[in-house]
Amino acid sequence: PGSLPSGPDPATAVPNPAAAAPVRSGRRVVKIDIITIFPEYFSPLRVSLLGKAAERGIIEFAVHDLRSWAHDVHHSVDDAPFGGGPGMVMSPGPWGEALDAVLGTGSPGTRLILPTPSGVPFRQDMAAAYGRNARLVFACGRYEGIDARFGDEARTRVPVDEVSVGDYVLSGGEPAALVMIDAVCRLLPGVLGNAESAPDDSFGGGAGPMAGLLEGPVFTRPRVWRGREVPPILLSGDHAAIARWRRDEALRRTVACRPDLMAALPPDTLDGRDRQVLADAGFPLSGEDMAH
Numbered sequence: 001p002g003s004l005p006s007g008p009d010p011a012t013a014v015p016n017p018a019a020a021a022p023v024r025s026g027r028r029v030v031k032i033d034i035i036t037i038f039p040e041y042f043s044p045l046r047v048s049l050l051g052k053a054a055e056r057g058i059i060e061f062a063v064h065d066l067r068s069w070a071h072d073v074h075h076s077v078d079d080a081p082f083g084g085g086p087g088m089v090m091s092p093g094p095w096g097e098a099l100d101a102v103l104g105t106g107s108p109g110t111r112l113i114l115p116t117p118s119g120v121p122f123r124q125d126m127a128a129a130y131g132r133n134a135r136l137v138f139a140c141g142r143y144e145g146i147d148a149r150f151g152d153e154a155r156t157r158v159p160v161d162e163v164s165v166g167d168y169v170l171s172g173g174e175p176a177a178l179v180m181i182d183a184v185c186r187l188l189p190g191v192l193g194n195a196e197s198a199p200d201d202s203f204g205g206g207a208g209p210m211a212g213l214l215e216g217p218v219f220t221r222p223r224v225w226r227g228r229e230v231p232p233i234l235l236s237g238d239h240a241a242i243a244r245w246r247r248d249e250a251l252r253r254t255v256a257c258r259p260d261l262m263a264a265l266p267p268d269t270l271d272g273r274d275r276q277v278l279a280d281a282g283f284p285l286s287g288e289d290m291a292h
Contacts, residue, residue, distance in 0.1 A: 109134030119162035140173030216249025
């Protein structure tokens with residue numbers, strides 16, 4: 001893999017308004033290109049929310065077979081690494097030609113994303129920022145990765161991010177790309193059936209009540225199932241009390257499952273009730289924080 005991006009943080013970089021996603025029938029249209037040696041891997045994009053969004057013209061997907069730009073009889077896209085070592089490295093030639101073809105003569109509003117375990121961690125705020133681009137191109141590497149010169153050359157034309165979906169290694173960039181594409185596209189206007197769902201998700205959608213937190217437990221009918229009852233507060237009709245209960249449960253779950261997220265939460269976002277819930281959950285704030 002090449003060096004990490006030295007440009008703006010992908011979570012905060014704002015696309016040029018002149019290069020924003022095109023508008024069709026009152027909605028922005030985001031185009032997503034995927035370059036891969038396994039085009040069939042992306043059949044899930046034809047189903048569920050993303051498939052319906054594509055049918056409605058909110059998203060345009062294009063999947064490109066990297067081997068179309070491999071010119072030897074075997075359509076080879078990899079070679080042995082310089083310096084020795086195990087595995088194979090994907091050659092820059094086919095990748096460069098593929099990107100040339102995908103970008104064409106212009107690339108306003110385009111961002112190239114290279115899924116790699118050595119990249120910056122993918123986050124919810126990055127998903128929201130990516131959705132503001134007119135076009136995203138995912139380059140799905142395999143084996144030991146793509147020759148670093150491909151990313152370096154691409155940076156002379158478009159912003160490039162090397163991004164990781166977690167501290168583990170996958171067999172290729174395809175599953176990571178699917179994860180990121182789903183996270184980005186579900187935030188686009190018109191994709192979710194209820195636009196208010198996203199801010200209530202884990203990590204929230206900006207400054208909502210779940211910002212920086214994991215979502216708490218959820219319940220539906222029947223009221224009693226195998227002797228287990230729905231929490232009475234959810235049946236009370238008291239919307240303020242329900243909102244408070246949900247935030248309390250989100251705080252408790254975040255402390256239990258992701259104390260790192262809780263530690264990173266700005267103290268000035270916590271009220272007195274929040275602080276009491278955290279103390280009861282075994283996560284007392286420091287005296288300095290309590291003074292805020």
